[in-house]
Structures are given as C-alpha cells and as structure tokens.
C-alpha cells in the first residue's frame with residue numbers, strides 16, 4: 001500500500017505528508033508516481049498484453065498537465081483529449097501525436113485544425129455536423145485521419161446522473177436511428193479525408209457492475225454487424241470508453257479484468273460468428289488511473305462546534321480545488337496526517353473557505369478529538385477531476401501539485417499567484 005502510517009504520521013509513496021505540507025505549503029495536491037504506473041501495469045498485464053491488438057488511452061480530462069502526460073508516455077499508453085487546451089498541453093509535453101485521440105461533442109473548427117496540424121490521427125466523431133469540419137481541416141493541411149463513430153447505446157448506467165453519458169437522452173454520441181447513424185458512417189467511409197475505423201462508446205463514470213457495459217457492448221456489436229451487412233465492411237476498431245470505478249470511501253474497486261474479460265470474451269465470440277478478425281479493442285480510463293494516486297493536503301483553521309448538531313473544521317482550500325462534492329455529492333474520506341495514530345473518536349464536517357454553504361470537502365470525516373487549527377488534513381482519492389475542475393472562485397489561487405516517488409518529491413504544478421489570477425484583467429480606459 002502506498003499510503004501508510006508511520007511514526008504517527010501519514011506517508012504516501014515513501015514521503016511524510018506533514019513534511020511535504022511544511023515544505024511546499026497548503027493547500028497542495030500530491031500525486032504518487034508509483035500508484036499511477038501500477039494502474040498502467042495492470043492494464044498492460046491484464047488487457048493489452050493478455051489479449052494483444054489492444055490500446056489503452058488515458059482520458060486526459062481526469063488530470064492533464066505536462067508531467068502527467070510524460071508518465072503516460074513512458075507507460076506506453078495513448079491519450080484521449082477533448083479540447084484544444086489539452087492538445088496544447090500534450091504538444092508542450094512532446095506527447096506523440098499519433099498516440100492522441102480526439103473526443104468531444106462540439107469540437108470547434110480551430111481545435112480540429114490544431115489537432116490535424118499537430119498530427120492527431122484519430123477522431124471520435126460525436127455529432128452529425130462534425131465531418132465537414134474534419135474534412136475542411138484535412139484539406140487545409142493535406143492530411144487524412146482515422147475516424148471512429150461514437151454511438152449512444154441507450155443504456156442507463158447506475159451512477160450519478162451527471163456522469164451518465166450513454167443513455168438515450170444524452171448530449172453525447174450519435175443516436176441509433178437508422179436514418180441518422182448509417183448515413184453518418186457512410187459519409188465517413190466515402191470521404192477522401194477520413195478512414196472509417198469503427199465504433200466508440202462511453203457509458204458513464206464510477207461504475208462497479210458490468211451489466212451496463214455488456215448491454216452497451218451488445219448494442220455496439222449489433223451496429224457493427226449492421227455495418228457489415230449494409231456496406232460490406234468489417235469494423236477494425238472498437239473503443240469501449242472508460243468509467244471503471246474507484247474507492248473514495250469504502251467502495252470495492254474492481255480489477256480491470258472484471259470489466260474487460262467478459263467483454264473480450266463476447267467480442268471474440270462475435271468476431272467468430274461474423275467470420276472476421278477480432279477488431280482492435282481500445283479503452284479510455286481516466287478516473288481509475290489517477291483518482292487514488294492523488295491526495296489533497298490542507299491545513300485546518302477555524303473550528304466551529306454547534307452543540308448537538310455538528311462540528312465544522314474549516315480548511316485553507318475547498319470548492320476551488322475540488323468542486324466534486326457540491327457538483328455531484330461526491331464523498332471523500334481522509335486522515336489528520338500529523339495525528340495518524342490517534343483514535344478517531346468524533347466525526348466532523350471538513351468545509352472550505354469559500355463563501356458558499358455547499359463548500360464542503362468531506363461531510364463526515366472521523367478525526368481524533370484533539371483536532372485543532374494547524375493540523376494537516378489529508379483527503380484521499382482526489383487525483384481525478386479535482387485539479388481539472390479547479391477554479392478561482394473568490395479569487396483564491398489554484399494550489400500547486402507535487403509528484404512523489406519512493407520518498408522523493410518535486411513540483412508538478414507551481415501554485416498560482418495573485419498576479420496570474422489578474423493576468424488577463426483589463427481596466428477599460430474610460431473608467
């Protein structure tokens with residue numbers, strides 16, 4: 001376990017969290033490189049190496065900074081990006097363009113041009129108006145790209161409604177309607193600028209059962225069979241998306257084989273029935289790579305005890321560095337890092353310093369009774385979609401992040417300064 005208690009303190013990837021908080025300041029995101037690498041190792045061992053002709057694309061939206069993309073590159077994985085900004089970070093990190101795939105339900109023409117000119121070769125088409133934009137960019141740069149068509153399988157995943165993406169009523173994917181989906185695919189096949197590769201789905205996030213994956217896969221395979229029937233072309237690639245659940249409190253994290261083995265078995269059987277080679281299978285995990293590799297360190301400040309109601313412990317960060325609690329009722333746990341051995345005898349609400357009642361980071365955190373201002377509170381599993389969704393609400397700077405490995409540490413992101421917050425602000429000359 002990369003998180004351990006030693007000498008009354010919390011250690012993560014060999015580093016003393018109290019010392020790290022003192023050295024780098026709080027609030028602070030910390031990331032364990034060994035944890036990240038172990039997630040890629042599992043995918044390699046139990047998916048890509050086990051089955052062959054597979055691809056892992058890390059969903060960069062979960063945490064996309066140059067240092068992280070270097071780790072992804074070293075682990076041999078691809079990335080899934082959803083914006084010009086993510087492509088710019090990838091380019092700045094020197095991430096190989098041919099290992100980037102471009103998702104997104106409203107890719108803008110300048111973003112598509114940026115991707116094509118950087119050499120991105122794989123587009124996940126997610127809208128009926130997208131193809132002409134891709135064609136125009138390819139024409140401009142004299143390039144041809146591979147295209148997967150994202151379908152909406154119409155299966156509701158059992159997770160928070162804000163992170164369901166594959167049900168019928170969703171902004172993502174092309175609906176299965178006969179006169180919508182197949183003309184889009186035919187156009188991709190006929191275009192001189194695109195090569196039709198296959199289909200893509202992503203049904204939701206933080207999933208723990210494979211019912212919805214298997215149901216969606218059935219839909220995807222029936223579309224692939226129909227493509228062969230109508231156009232005589234076998235799909236050469238299927239992308240199953242991400243969504244594998246992680247442990248925030250006590251959820252039982254499932255190994256990737258739990259999700260992928262049954263799907264691979266079904267795809268192999270289907271390929272035999274179709275008399276075709278098994279297509280390349282891609283996955284796009286984000287959260288399951290980076291969530292548990294991240295911890296946020298805060299310093300406790302004001303403590304308010306409302307007799308017989310609740311004890312609030314205010315911290316020096318909050319919804320600016322982690323919006324997931326107010327956004328989708330996310331649950332977190334953690335520890336008082338400098339009192340790691342003391343028994344937790346009371347439960348407190350850890351709240352942020354923003355002017356919002358909903359600014360809560362952990363609603364019921366068990367802590368030692370001795371908790372007081374100055375203690376270091378470590379909140380676990382904050383690596384995914386925390387920094388990605390950070391904001392300057394109340395003009396609080398976005399905290400920095402430190403990478404940890406085997407007891408050593410280094411900046412991954414320096415903390416934002418007040419000057420940087422104001423960088424683009426202009427006072428109109430008539431004021």
Ligand SMILES: Cc1ncc(COP(=O)(O)O)c(C=O)c1O
Nearest residue numbers: 059202205242243284285286287
């Ligand atoms: C298209 C696509 N792929 C992959 C992911 C990653 O999902 P997760 O972080 O749950 O693995 C997302 C998340 O929103 C997505 O929209």
